[in-house]
Amino acid sequence: MAIAKAERLMNLALCLLGARRPLSKRELRGSIEAYLEAGSDDSFNRMFERDKDDLRELGLVIETVENLEGEVGYLARRDSNRLPAITLDAEEAAALGLAAKVWQQARLAGAASGALQKLRAAGLPEDVDPYGSHGALEPRIPVHEAAFEPLMLACRDRRPVVFDYRKASAAHPETRHVEPWALECWRGHWYLAGFDRERGAERVFRLSRITGKVRARGTGFTAPVPDVVTVRETVRGWAGETADRSALIRLRAGAGYPLRSRATKVRELGDGWDELEIPYGHGLDAWLVEFGPDVVVLEPAELRADVVDRLRAVAKG
Secondary structure, three states: OHHHHHHHHHHHHHHHHHOOOOEEHHHHHHHOHHHHOOOOHHHHHHHHHHHHHHHHHOOOOOEEEEOOOOOEEEEOOOOOOOOOOOOOOHHHHHHHHHHHHHOOOOOOHHHHHHHHHHHHHOOOOOOOOOOOOOOOOOOOOOOOOOOHHHHHHHHHHOOOEEEEEOOOOOOOOEEEEEEEEEEEEEOOEEEEEEEEOOOOEEEEEEHHHEEEEEEEOOOOOOOOOOOOOOHHHHHHHHOOOOOOEEEEEEEEOOOOHHHHHHOOEEEEEEOOEEEEEEEEOOOHHHHHHOOHHHEEEEEOHHHHHHHHHHHHHHHHO
């Protein structure tokens, strides 16, 4: 269905761009096969109006012209739809190359390389190497989760999805029906923000906890997509980075470096253990569970109880 619509939009765009004069609905219907197959005039009119609006939303400038007989015609002038020449200086090309390098180990590597090739064809200076070395650091965004690509496409196409998700405190996964908004990488992990239909609220999901396949659903979104999706802020809140309290934990020596980087106090206890004071906020228990036997919560008692409950749930599963 998506391929058929894309082909229909492309054919309509080519007709409008290639015409030397405005074309009426009747002429366009006779020129595009998909319109000829429309069951009725009403069906064709609805399809055409949607397609015209979609092309305009994509940036195509379509003029509406009325001839002497009062018949309305449509035209997309090439001079109105021609992009200006692309001119990039060395710094701009370097920024694009850096962005492309980020994706070289991800599924978007081909798309990133293709985009740079198109820029080269459109006027990127031949003496500028966007892949050249611009520093000692080699940026990479790891993408190991199988759910990344289908979720990325679902976010782009505004398609609801269904997947099985296992929370850190649960022994078994649950099915979630989500309207995906945005993907974001934070501290080496990918997260999805979206609207959870069954819970009727915004939720953030860690991709590594999605089990099985991500299945797309054809129905549209039921909740408005916010202008700004704060994935990172939500996850940071879970991890206690916006907390105003402190927790006291024991951490095995040589382990848990992310915890050590956030500790406000560190004291060596001997026998291979250290004592750390770290910020405590919502979701810290889920993060501490990931360090397994390397972490022992000392206080507060409620955090210790939450961690123990999560560990028991994992052990049962």
